[in-house]
């Protein structure tokens with residue numbers, strides 16, 4: 001009896017596999033950087049509260065931070081940073097394929113937690129920016145607020161498509177919400193990459209300068225645009241687009257790792 005010839009996957013299937021491997025590589029790199037962000041928030045902000053010395057939170061620069069006598073502003077500030085850690089953690093768990101496959105109930109409950117914390121974190125962020133007046137400048141306040149408005153919009157769209165059991169739409173809207181929720185993390189990675197990239201040219205980044213403004217808007221607009229290109233590459237009928245997207249994602253994983261390492265070294269570790 002002759003053996004059946006081994007089937008050879010066509011070039012489009014191979015390109016799609018390459019794309020999904022590249023996406024997984026980028027995600028694992030980003031996840032490491034986000035764990036560092038979560039760890040920093042918990043390790044930096046918890047001890048001052050436990051020791052009853054909240055002013056110790058100001059041992060690192062903030063926009064306003066802990067302001068003695070401002071009970072409402074301080075509670076919004078503290079709630080905002082811890083909800084920031086929680087929504088980042090919940091978003092990470094939501095994207096792990098094994099959890100979606102093996103524990104669908106956990107995926108649904110964590111999805112609700114993600115959406116709720118994204119909503120409350122954004123609303124407390126609006127309070128800090130526009131009521132408390134915690135602004136580096138008007139342009140960056142507008143950029144973060146636009147990011148926040150889009151978080152609310154895509155969380156609502158992801159929620160609606162989940163209720164309608166429209167899984168393909170839900171995946172797209174939830175990934176957009178995830179990218180937007182991570183805008184503040186991308187901002188930190190972007191500040192590090194831009195700062196280090198400009199250093200050899202003797203250019204310093206200032207919070208009211210054009211480079212910071214560019215990084216500020218790019219921190220959520222660029223990931224959102226790249227995600228759109230990723231969706232297009234997934235559906236492309238020829239191998240070219242998935243191959244190019246895979247190469248871009250591998251390169252982005254390298255940049256993400258470099259930006260995350262720099263954020264740990266220069267932004268977070270010195271304050272722990």
Ligand code: HEM
Pocket residue numbers: 041061062063064065066077080081083084085087088118121122124125126128129134135144145147148149151181182184
């Ligand atoms: C939902 C995703 C968000 C996360 C994970 C997040 C996370 C954080 C974290 C960790 C800090 C503390 C940074 C530090 O001082 O070390 C912070 C500060 C801040 N966030 Fe957010 N944030 C989010 C959304 C927003 C939005 C949508 C706005 C505005 C509309 C906003 C406005 C602010 C402001 C004004 C501060 C500075 C507070 C101060 O230093 O006094 N955030 N955020």
